[in-house]
Amino acid sequence: METFLPITYLNDFVFCPYSIYLHQVFDNNSEDLYSAKPQLQGKIAHKDIDEFDEDTEPTKETTxxxxxxxxxxxxxYGKIDTYYTKEKKLVESKYQITTIYRGYYYQLWSQYFALIEMGYPIHALYFYSIRDEKYFDVPIPSEKEYNELRTHIRHIAWFDFDTFTQTNLKKCMHCIYASLCDKTQQDHVYT
Ligand code: SF4
Structure with missing residues (x-):
């Protein structure tokens, strides 16, 4: 059986590789157990997108x-946020974007290459910051970006979680797993 990585891991791994391991451990439990305030806000903002129903919103039938x-x-594999079929535009939404991290690009590039492979043409890419309603134009990835993405995916697939140590405690302070993580004594700031 073939194994596929969830697209969300590509960004999580950039933040902290160990968060992927913890996500797998707690994946079968209620998200309320470990989701903290900013993550919940983001999820609520994404809810409209995830629960979109073409039958009840006919004005959005081209998305x-x-x-x-x-x-x-x-x-x-993973979910996209929004693909506009007429404009051939792919948009990845986040609750609030203040910095465009490399992991964000990996997510969007993955969605782009997956859609292309599935036969959907794409002419434009954007990030969308939901809270302040801002769009960020993203260049169409070339072979260079494809190779960078593939290297990142392979790096995740072969990563040694056992020997990993987190030296940036600021990340732990803003990590939803901090109270459950055996790699740090740091509590997160959301409690
Ligand atoms: S608490 Fe720290 S070491 Fe643990 S997953 Fe989060 S960022 Fe990584």
């Missing part, structure tokens, strides 16, 4: 929201 995509070539 695809929250659909699953998969790339056999890259070995990744």
């Amino acid at each position: 695809l929201k929250g659909i699953y995509v998969i790339s056999m070539k890259l070995g990744i």
Whole structure:
């Protein structure tokens, strides 16, 4: 059986590789147990996108929201936020964007390459900051970005979680797993 990485891991791994391991451990439990305030706000903001129903919102019939995509070539799968079929535009929404981290690009590039592989043409890419209603234009990724993405995915697949140590305690302070994590004594700031 083939194994595929969730696209969300690509960003989580950039924040902290160990968060992926903890996500797997707690994945089968209620998210209320470990989701902290900012993450919940983001999830609520995403709820509209995930629960979009074409039948009840006919004015949005030219958009695809929250659909699953998969790339056999890259070995990744996940959901997109919004694909505009007429404009051939792909948008990844986040609750609030103050910095565009590399992990954000990996997520969007993955969605892009998966959609292309599935036969959807894409002419424009954007990040959208929900809270302040801002769009950020993203260049269409080239072969260079594809190779960077593939290297990142392989790095995750072969990562040694046992020997990992987190030296940036600021990350732990803002990590939803801090109270459950065996790699730090740091509590997060959301309690
Ligand atoms: S608490 Fe720290 S070490 Fe543990 S997953 Fe979060 S950021 Fe990583």
